[in-house]
Amino acid sequence: EALKHYSSDIKVHFVSNIDGTHLAEVLKLINxxxxxxxxxxxxxTTAETITNANSAKSWFLSQVGGNTSHIAKHFAALSTNETEVAKFGIDTKNMFGFENWVGGRYSVWSAIGLSVALYIGYDNFEAFLKGAEAVDKHFTETPLEDNIPLLGGLLSVWYNNFFGAQTHLVAPFDQYLHRF
Incomplete structure (x- = not known):
């Protein structure tokens, strides 16, 4: 939702909830x-993701008469685990890999960001990457007293260690970030 103003003509649905309701609703909308x-x-191997993936695959196969050869044209993987991707039934030629050391919260900058790139278009995704680069540059080049990420991290440690704060709030400053 936060990126809907940048969306391309491609309809994109993101499903991550394991309860199945969200996926079921999305499957009603697609061909x-x-x-x-x-x-x-x-x-x-993440339980929530694989549960949804298996449900999507079952639905898909029911729509194409059980013909598993169609999976190669309709499923792609964004993963570091070629063995599990192949076990799932996705041709590894349709796997977009990235390095094992990429942490989950930062993976949007890797192949995991493909869905975002498709949704907002290449030019917008490139601008998104340049924004991240600007933050990285600010962090590595700005003097300590003006370094926003460093000061934020130090404040987090300060409130946790000296005041016992156990919660860290990042409040969105834009309505389109309300789901974050």
Whole structure:
């Protein structure tokens, strides 16, 4: 939702809730013949992701008469685990890999960001990456007293260690970030 003003003509649905309701609602909206499923999981073993992926695959196969050869045209993986991707049934030629050391919270800058890139378009995604680069540059080049990420981190340590604060709030400053 935060990026909807930048969206391209491609309809994108993100599903991450394991309860199945969200996926069921999305599956009502899509056409198996024109849908590409991007399964994004670093290890390809995360329970929530694989549960949803298996449900999506079962639905898809029911729509195409059980013909597993169609999976190669409609499923791609964003993962570091080629073995698990192949076990799932996705052709590893349709796997977008990235390095094992990429942490989950930072993975949008890796192949995991493909769904975002498709949703907002290449030019917008490139601007998104340049924004991240600007923050990195600020962090590495700005003097300590003006270094916003460093000061934020130090404040977090200060409030945790000296005041016993156990909660850290990052409040969105824009309505489109209300889901964060």
């Amino acid at each position: 198996a013949e024109t849908t590409l499923f991007l399964i994004a999981s670093k290890t390809f």
